[in-house]
Amino acid sequence: MSQKKLAIIATKGTLDWAYPPFILASTAAALGYEVQIFFTFYGLKLLQKDLDLQVSSLGNPGMPMPMPVPVLLQALPGMQRMMTMMMKKKMKDKGVASLEELRDLCVEAEVKMIACQMTVDLFEFNKDDFVSGIEYAGAAAFFEFAGEADICLYI
Amino acid sequence: MANHDQVLDASGLNCPLPILRAKKALSAMESGKILRIIATDPGSVKDFDSFAKQTGNPLLESGEEGGKFFFLIQKA
Numbered sequence: 001m002s003q004k005k006l007a008i009i010a011t012k013g014t015l016d017w018a019y020p021p022f023i024l025a026s027t028a029a030a031l032g033y034e035v036q037i038f039f040t041f042y043g044l045k046l047l048q049k050d051l052d053l054q055v056s057s058l059g060n061p062g063m064p065m066p067m068p069v070p071v072l073l074q075a076l077p078g079m080q081r082m083m084t085m086m087m088k089k090k091m092k093d094k095g096v097a098s099l100e101e102l103r104d105l106c107v108e109a110e111v112k113m114i115a116c117q118m119t120v121d122l123f124e125f126n127k128d129d130f131v132s133g134i135e136y137a138g139a140a141a142f143f144e145f146a147g148e149a150d151i152c153l154y155i
Numbered sequence: 156m157a158n159h160d161q162v163l164d165a166s167g168l169n170c171p172l173p174i175l176r177a178k179k180a181l182s183a184m185e186s187g188k189i190l191r192i193i194a195t196d197p198g199s200v201k202d203f204d205s206f207a208k209q210t211g212n213p214l215l216e217s218g219e220e221g222g223k224f225f226f227l228i229q230k231a
Binding site for chain 2: 026097
């Protein structure tokens with residue numbers, strides 16, 4: 001049986017949306033998959049050494065809240081920080097891994113991480129801020145792997 | 156209860172950590188050795204079954220004991 005392959009495109013840079021790519025990549029690697037993640041647009045934030053990701057209930061009426069907060073109040077300064085803090089605490093209390101830990105596990109499992117060169121240039125990201133061991137490439141390089149993949153996810 | 160060679164306590168950890176820790180522990184073990192995993196995540200029951208099927212490391216036994224789940228996986 002040849003090794004299965006999983007290709008993921010990570011496009012979101014919020015705390016909540018950072019979880020699916022790293023959870024699926026690390027788990028697939030543990031199951032024996034060869035995994036590549038292509039980080040583009042806001043997903044590039046997941047590659048920064050200092051992961052300062054936030055979560056917001058604004059524009060996200062599905063987010064469970066401990067108590068109902070009117071939308072206009074959610075927009076007040078400091079609310080996003082507070083919600084992020086509450087979310088992180090809840091995750092810790094429930095034994096959910098931190099993003100740093102999941103990303104380290106991906107690196108350890110040799111998940112290949114590729115930063116989209118075009119969006120790195122577009123947003124003027126500093127490569128020194130990214131974790132080491134990543135590659136820089138474009139869409140064609142992604143298809144070289146994704147074209148052979150058994151599963152391809154756009155997150 | 157079957158014998159085991161090593162124990163991994165994944166109590167309090169949530170998906171996918173019990174699986175990732177188990178994979179790591181199994182990697183360091185010799186073929187034929189048995190790992191006993193303890194977990195509290197209810198999702199781990201289905202997950203360890205799937206893990207065993209996909210990795211080819213047989214799940215010898217599983218169940219619930221003292222409010223926790225346990226799994227015996229043999230390194231292939």
